[in-house]
Amino acid sequence: xxxxxxxxDLEKAYRLLNHxxxxxxxxxxxxxxxxxAAAWACALDFSPPRLSVVLDKSTRTRALIERAGTxxxxxxxxxxxxxxxxxxxxxxxxxxxxxxxxxxSLLAFEGHDQPFVEGCCAWLACEVIPEPxxxxxxxxxxxxxxxxxADRRVFENGHWKFEDADPxxxxxxxxxxxxxxxxxxxLVARHTPKx
Amino acid sequence: xxxxxxxxDLEKAYRLLNHxxxxxxxxxxxxxxxxxAAAWACALDFSPPRLSVVLDKSTRTRALIERAGTxxxxxxxxxxxxxxxxxxxxxxxxxxxxxxxxxxSLLAFEGHDQPFVEGCCAWLACEVIPEPxxxxxxxxxxxxxxxxxADRRVFENGHWKFEDADPxxxxxxxxxxxxxxxxxxxLVARHTPKx
Numbered sequence: 122x123x124x125x126x127x128x129x130d131l132e133k134a135y136r137l138l139n140h141x142x143x144x145x146x147x148x149x150x151x152x153x154x155x156x157x158a159a160a161w162a163c164a165l166d167f168s169p170p171r172l173s174v175v176l177d178k179s180t181r182t183r184a185l186i187e188r189a190g191t192x193x194x195x196x197x198x199x200x201x202x203x204x205x206x207x208x209x210x211x212x213x214x215x216x217x218x219x220x221x222x223x224x225x226s227l228l229a230f231e232g233h234d235q236p237f238v239e240g241c242c243a244w245l246a247c248e249v250i251p252e253p254x255x256x257x258x259x260x261x262x263x264x265x266x267x268x269x270x271a272d273r274r275v276f277e278n279g280h281w282k283f284e285d286a287d288p289x290x291x292x293x294x295x296x297x298x299x300x301x302x303x304x305x306x307x308l309v310a311r312h313t314p315k316x
Numbered sequence: 317x318x319x320x321x322x323x324x325d326l327e328k329a330y331r332l333l334n335h336x337x338x339x340x341x342x343x344x345x346x347x348x349x350x351x352x353a354a355a356w357a358c359a360l361d362f363s364p365p366r367l368s369v370v371l372d373k374s375t376r377t378r379a380l381i382e383r384a385g386t387x388x389x390x391x392x393x394x395x396x397x398x399x400x401x402x403x404x405x406x407x408x409x410x411x412x413x414x415x416x417x418x419x420x421s422l423l424a425f426e427g428h429d430q431p432f433v434e435g436c437c438a439w440l441a442c443e444v445i446p447e448p449x450x451x452x453x454x455x456x457x458x459x460x461x462x463x464x465x466a467d468r469r470v471f472e473n474g475h476w477k478f479e480d481a482d483p484x485x486x487x488x489x490x491x492x493x494x495x496x497x498x499x500x501x502x503l504v505a506r507h508t509p510k511x
Contacts, residue, residue: 143335173358296334300475
């Protein structure tokens, strides 16, 4: 495993998603595992750390999540634009060899029996909080974050540091039609007294 | 009004949020209006266009939204980093002159009796879809988008074009402690046949 991967305090886990990256969603049930792309994932609470993610009914990944009750949200990098696009456009139902064809390699994190995608810059292990009405009506899933990790080359001491790292490690932000934006320059507001 | 503001087709409205910008949330009820910052807003559906946003119980903006049933999500720019930070850190309850002190000017869009923040690069007029259980349990609000507009200098024909525009018009993506990232370089995946 990449020696740069380190655990992130759960109370800082929201920061891995706060800037709105496109993510990969992965899940395993029994022998079957799948990975999809999702632009509609969002932090939901600091403590307990929670997130929301929209999972279309047509995806195999959702079916696995509904059975397993667990999944992983991970933040792919600029080096993974093509992988992210392809896992979002190929279906495991049509192509049982999808993951290999998309160039996905999986990692294991001790104590978490879930498929983590190698080469990402952050990972959040998640457990579904069942909310059948919104799952059915809006395809919206709510989850508790049970573990978080990041690559210290871009996230350390609770902060992203994209500006100091290889641009290939930047998070990516999907628009449409295969087009993404990498995250850009750091912009800092002046601290002002509360009014 | 800025001549560059033009309506966006509702079926393309999700693209205004797809890349995960930090947003401003504004609302009016009676004579009172407020604006807050939110990093936890997310597209939820294409058609009908819907979005989700987390609104803390402590905010005055949420109280106004609960009464009015409508609000605006807008995408602030790099030129508005300070404004975005300040509306997120000052409270209308403590400071009735908050909006002026934060440098907020408001626009009106015909047919929408809501407060739109001047100088943003995109605006979504929203109507709450009542979901009392998740509003109460998770502070999560679901809304239908009833109107969308963007500044054509950065969004045209359904696509962002930040790479061709003044960097001061780029969307901003909050991390914590007053630090944001601007959106960065365009990255395009190769189209590949579905497997």
